[in-house]
Amino acid sequence: MMRVIYVLWLRQLKKYGRSKSRVVGAVGQPLLFLLALGYGLGSVFARAGKGDYIQFLVPGVIVQTILFASIFWGVNILFDRMLGFLKELLVAPVPRLTILLGSVLGGATTGFLQGALVLLVSLAIGFRPYSLPLTLVAFAIMAMLAIGMTSLGAGLGSIIDNMPGFQAVNNFIIFPLYFLSSSLYPLDSAPPALKIIAMFNPLSYAVDALRGTLINQSHYGLATDFAALGITMVALIAFGTVCFRRIQT
Amino acid sequence: MNSPTIAVDHVTKSFGDVTAVDDISFEVYPGEIFAFLGPNGAGKSTTIKMLTTLLRPTSGTLRLAGKDVVREQAAARKAFGVVFQDPSLDDELTAYENMELHAVLYGLPRAMLNERIDMLLKLVELDARRGSYVKTFSGGMKRRLEIARGLLHEPQILFLDEPTLGLDTQTRNVLWAYVRELSRDRKMTIFFTTHYLEEAEDIADRIGIVDRGKIVAMGTVDELRQQTGTDSLEGAYLALTGKAIRDEEVSAGDNMRAHMRARRR
Numbered sequence: 001m002m003r004v005i006y007v008l009w010l011r012q013l014k015k016y017g018r019s020k021s022r023v024v025g026a027v028g029q030p031l032l033f034l035l036a037l038g039y040g041l042g043s044v045f046a047r048a049g050k051g052d053y054i055q056f057l058v059p060g061v062i063v064q065t066i067l068f069a070s071i072f073w074g075v076n077i078l079f080d081r082m083l084g085f086l087k088e089l090l091v092a093p094v095p096r097l098t099i100l101l102g103s104v105l106g107g108a109t110t111g112f113l114q115g116a117l118v119l120l121v122s123l124a125i126g127f128r129p130y131s132l133p134l135t136l137v138a139f140a141i142m143a144m145l146a147i148g149m150t151s152l153g154a155g156l157g158s159i160i161d162n163m164p165g166f167q168a169v170n171n172f173i174i175f176p177l178y179f180l181s182s183s184l185y186p187l188d189s190a191p192p193a194l195k196i197i198a199m200f201n202p203l204s205y206a207v208d209a210l211r212g213t214l215i216n217q218s219h220y221g222l223a224t225d226f227a228a229l230g231i232t233m234v235a236l237i238a239f240g241t242v243c244f245r246r247i248q249t
Numbered sequence: 250m251n252s253p254t255i256a257v258d259h260v261t262k263s264f265g266d267v268t269a270v271d272d273i274s275f276e277v278y279p280g281e282i283f284a285f286l287g288p289n290g291a292g293k294s295t296t297i298k299m300l301t302t303l304l305r306p307t308s309g310t311l312r313l314a315g316k317d318v319v320r321e322q323a324a325a326r327k328a329f330g331v332v333f334q335d336p337s338l339d340d341e342l343t344a345y346e347n348m349e350l351h352a353v354l355y356g357l358p359r360a361m362l363n364e365r366i367d368m369l370l371k372l373v374e375l376d377a378r379r380g381s382y383v384k385t386f387s388g389g390m391k392r393r394l395e396i397a398r399g400l401l402h403e404p405q406i407l408f409l410d411e412p413t414l415g416l417d418t419q420t421r422n423v424l425w426a427y428v429r430e431l432s433r434d435r436k437m438t439i440f441f442t443t444h445y446l447e448e449a450e451d452i453a454d455r456i457g458i459v460d461r462g463k464i465v466a467m468g469t470v471d472e473l474r475q476q477t478g479t480d481s482l483e484g485a486y487l488a489l490t491g492k493a494i495r496d497e498e499v500s501a502g503d504n505m506r507a508h509m510r511a512r513r514r
Contacts, residue, residue, distance in 0.1 A: 003353055003356075004353055004354060007349070007350055007353045007354075008350075011339070011342065011346075011350060014341075014342065014346070015339075015341045015342070018341060019341075083336070083340065084333065084335045084336050084337040084338075085337055085338065085339045086337075087303065087333055087337045088337040088338070088339075088351070088354075088398075089354070090302075090303060091301050091302055091303060091326060091331060092326065092351075092354035092355060093322075093323040093324075093326035093327045093354070093355060093356070094354055248303075248304075249298070249303050
């Protein structure tokens with residue numbers, strides 16, 4: 001069983017590593033956000049008395065990277081269905097759950113690595129994490145987020161029939177989640193309506209948890225963040241499992 | 250006679266109001282080559298999907314090497330290899346990697362893995378291309394690789410769903426030569442579907458003629474001729490189904506099924 005999970009995990013990593021455009025695209029967009037917004041709005045942010053905008057922005061952009069990469073990873077499931085490879089997996093003497101687990105872990109690993117890569121690059125442009133032990137906690141948060149969002153992607157890839165459909169649903173989920181979280185602006189000075197929406201957006205807690213660990217600045221508190229993130233992760237894994245189980249060929 | 254490797258007992262499969270497979274029963278024995286011959290939409294692929302655990306029968310039982318495909322799924326899955334009508338390879342992996350993944354899925358011991366993959370890639374004459382990505386392969390090469398992959402775990406049964414569709418004559422001949430050898434030398438049971446009369450006649454020991462979800466006749470070519478009082482398989486086929494086989498024929502049931510499949514996805 002471990003051997004099967006390992007080869008399925010490895011398959012995802014190989015496929016990812018072999019498509020250079022995927023790697024470049026996944027990291028390029030968040031960096032654009034970081035540079036354009038970070039430098040463009042940095043002085044305004046500082047004048048409003050909120051401190052260094054780059055410091056504030058990096059956790060949000062890391063979350064963005066993992067969110068986009070992980071959900072979009074779901075196209076791999078869609079392609080496996082469309083191109084027939086999934087049949088090879090489904091007739092093998094291996095439980096479906098094992099197939100999902102190996103693949104999702106592979107997808108989550110690629111999502112996590114992209115987030116880590118963005119963190120690394122942001123160090124080069126002046127980002128300074130608060131402390132090393134807390135940075136390690138931040139990695140755990142990134143891994144949780146990657147697993148949850150990859151499960152969501154796997155679920156979507158199991159029930160959606162074609163590429164345009166996948167992109168449309170993706171946009172309906174990703175962009176609202178992202179813009180209506182605390183990724184780009186501080187919540188304490190946001191209008192009440194936005195605060196309430198953000199409160200019901202699981203992504204806010206991921207961003208907040210990363211901010212808490214990377215720059216020691218938390219809106220909800222780390223305990224709340226972890227609880228919300230944990231519940232979301234479980235729910236998304238359940239969603240992915242149910243959808244993947246229902247696949248018929 | 251030995252106990253059958255494939256035993257299908259009163260199996261029916263319906264999709265809503267459409268009955269794709271209607272109360273079929275048949276048995277195939279070790280080392281036998283058995284063909285399902287019938288027009289498109291007769292229920293051939295649906296039968297293979299039930300036999301390979303991809304679809305559950307609405308009623309009836311299917312056993313492979315004595316294992317029930319619904320209740321003893323894992324054991325039944327180990328008993329067969331399958332080459333589907335459409336490709337089921339990972340294009341972004343190499344030929345070797347596709348084989349390796351299959352070996353792990355079927356729990357082949359690491360020690361024998363390399364040797365067996367080498368042997369099979371040589372058998373299908375792809376050993377020189379083992380490190381190439383499958384996306385660079387031609388249709389015939391992909392089909393050969395699928396066959397090699399289907400044989401990797403030494404199954405007792407090999408299912409081939411319209412295996413020669415879209416292949417040139419040369420590749421067809423090579424493929425059937427392999428298959429004959431496997432059934433003769435390893436006593437492997439072969440079950441294939443086709444809508445080519447010549448293929449069923451030349452290759453199969455026994456033929457089941459299917460039409461509209463039912464097996465309308467079963468036997469050797471001679472038996473089928475005798476049953477119908479005709480002098481060729483084609484004559485027998487026409488007498489039984491009342492129509493000639495045409496590639497382009499698509500029945501209403503076919504359209505319906507394609508539609509429902511699309512909706513279920």
